[in-house]
Amino acid sequence: MSATNVFEIQEKVWFNQKGRWHFVKLSKDLSQDIKFLAYEAKHAWGSVRVCACLKGVSWVTSLFPDKRQGIYLLPIKHKVCLQANIAPGDLLQVRLEFGV
Numbered sequence: 001m002s003a004t005n006v007f008e009i010q011e012k013v014w015f016n017q018k019g020r021w022h023f024v025k026l027s028k029d030l031s032q033d034i035k036f037l038a039y040e041a042k043h044a045w046g047s048v049r050v051c052a053c054l055k056g057v058s059w060v061t062s063l064f065p066d067k068r069q070g071i072y073l074l075p076i077k078h079k080v081c082l083q084a085n086i087a088p089g090d091l092l093q094v095r096l097e098f099g100v
Contacts, residue, residue, distance in 0.1 A: 013076065023074060
C-alpha cells in the first residue's frame with residue numbers, strides 16, 4: 001500500500017476470556033474495504049499493519065482476520081487499556097491509519 005488511508009470507527013470493546021485480550025470488531029463493510037486496500041500489504045496470517053489511536057493513546061499494531069465472521073479484529077494491548085481507562089463494553093472512537 002503506497003498511500004496512507006485513515007478510517008474513524010465507533011465500536012464496542014470486547015474481552016476474550018480464553019486468550020485474555022481486548023478487541024474491537026470491525027464491521028463487515030469496513031473489513032471488506034481493508035481487505036481490498038491492503039491486498040498487497042498483508043503479513044503473516046493475513047494481518048494488516050496499522051497505527052491505532054483512541055482516547056489520546058496511539059500504538060502500532062496489526063489487524064487480524066476472523067475468517068469465521070468475515071471481519072478484522074483490532075487487538076488492544078493491556079497497557080493501552082490501562083492508559084485510556086478502557087473496559088469491556090465501552091463504546092470507543094478509534095482512528096486507524098494504514099500504510100504505516
